[in-house]
Amino acid sequence: MTKHSIHEQKAKPSYPRIHLMAAAACSAVMILALTLLPSPDATATKTVRLKTNIAPQEPLVELAEELVEEQLAEAPAEPIATYQWQDEKVRNGDTLSHIFKRVGLNSKDVYDVMSGDGDVALLKKIHPGQTMRFAIEEQQLVALEYVMSRTDSLLIEREGDHYSADMQIKELVPYTSYAEGTIDSSLFLAAQKAGLSEGMTMELANIFGWDVDFVLDIRQGDSFRVIYQEMHLDGEKVKDGEILAAQFTNQGETFTAIRYESADRGASYFTPEGDSMRKAFLRSPISFARISSHFNLSRKHPVLHTIRAHKGTDYAASRGTPIKATGDGKVIFAGVKGGYGKVVILQHGQKYRTLYAHMNNYAKGVRSGARVRQGQTIGYVGSTGLATGPHLHYEFYVNGAVRNPVTVKLPHAEPIPKQDKDAFLAIAQQMVGQLSTYAAAMESEKVANLGQ
Ligand SMILES: [Zn+2]
Known part of the structure; x- marks a missing residue:
């Protein structure tokens, strides 16, 4: 070109x-x-x-x-074709012998290849649709390439009197892109218009999902900016890479997330100041569940018909729906407790405690003393204890005082580790700068296009 x-x-x-x-x-x-x-x-x-x-x-x-x-x-020149390849697709019911026979080879050739050096055993895993490439010179098999995927293949070459196999792995190359959009009706439509894949959009929603409810909080005019990577092979996109930095403006409030990968804790997203984008607690123990009864300290009890505080939030869900631990913690109680029925109580550090009641049953391994991770299933929705029907009753305690789980201010998860703070802040500053620069470049491109 x-x-x-x-x-x-x-x-x-x-x-x-x-x-x-x-x-x-x-x-x-x-x-x-x-x-x-x-x-x-x-x-x-x-x-x-x-x-x-x-x-x-x-x-x-x-x-x-x-x-x-x-x-x-x-760009390096195309690898020089040293072999005259003949491609053969693996068909239903094929064995190596079948395929070898189709290209004019015999069972002795199969035997010779299978007794070669290296990972020749991978040839036992051929399946329909895959490609095998043969290089045959004067009825002699000189090379065989078993194409396992877009990136991986096994190259078997004749060296003297025997065969030797080598894995050939093509590396994906990350390309950085920028996209931005303004929401008209939904994040998904706006993201699609901006050229983001569905997976990338989900990831974007996940990153900001701790601060923004993408079902309830989204308004027309909300906007996003994303710096992300695409993984390419031979100049073509093969799959999504990572979101490196993103901004989301919801009802006038802008949230910024920067990806940072630390050696011991893996990759996570942080605010430019180094706070985690994640919260130490999920807002709700069941995804996409409807609230059937709110926290209310002077409510009439539906079963007892007396004024009795409703110390938690009820989520309507069908029997058997998984219930997630809202934060990392330790099981301090898993058993039957009066009106709560089958209940699990988790302790999260010194300050926080959560309670999950009316369970149908507990998840495997959930017993007193067990450690649980945020998002881990701890039990299943039921109607044990005093319950009119299957639902989860969820309580949230801060320093021993019961709080409304829907409105309580949730603490951030662990911030950037101290030893990484300086490195992170430098990256964050650069990324925030890039977000603005890209946005400005987009703006001037738009203006230039209008002028044409
Ligand atoms: Zn309740």
Whole structure:
């Protein structure tokens, strides 16, 4: 491809997003990119390095074009075809012998290959639809490639008088992109319009789901900005990568999330100040459940018909619906307790306690003293104890005082670890800067398109 054609291609107006090549101006991203690349001198690594040197105020769209050219100029030539391949699809009921026979080989060849060095045993796992490629010279099998997936294949070559197998793994290359959108009716529609995949949209909703209820809180005019990665193979997107940074503005309030990967705790999202985007507690122990009775300290009891405080929130759900621990903690009680029926009580550190009542039964391993993780199923919805029908009764205690689980201010999960704080703040600052720069670039592109 010539430089000219690239410019023509790029000059088409009204892109819903700027597709930047590895526009990763932060060290965490660079580390990520490096770990995904086959060798430190691979082309994309260079692109990442180049990009890191770009000052944030430079026009990114043009720079991206230059990088495209550079990348193409430096792209390694297609591997030289040393073999004349003959492709054979694995059919239903095929054995290696069947396939070998179709290309003119015999059972001795199968035997010779299967007694070769390396992972030849993988050939026993062939299944319909896969491809086997044969290179045969003068009735002699010189090479065989078993294509296992888009990225993995087994190459078996004849070396002297025997065969030797080698795994060939193509590395996915992360490309960084930016997308933004304004919500008209739903996040999914706006995200689709901006070019985000469904999975990416779900991830976006997950990141902000602790602060924004994407069913109830969304308003027309809410907006988002995302810097994310796509994993490419041979210049084509194979799958989604990670969201590196994102902003969501809901009813005038803007939330910003920055991805950070620490050596010991894996990847997580934090506010630019280093607080976790996650809360230490899920708002509700059942996803998408309807509240059938609110917290009310002067309510008439539906069964006893007396004024009796309703110390929790009731969630209507069918019998057997899984109930999740809302936070990491320890089971301090799992058993029958009067009107609560089968109940589980969790202690979360010194300060917090949660209670789950009327269970049909407990989840496996949930007994006094057991540790549970946030989101882990601890039991199933039922109607044991004083209950008119199947529902979960959920109570939330702070320092021993009962609180409304729906409105109680939930503490953030663990912030960025102390030893990572400085590194994180530097990345966060860069990412926040990039979000603004990309948004400005999009804006000027829109203006330029209007002028055409
Ligand atoms: Zn209740």
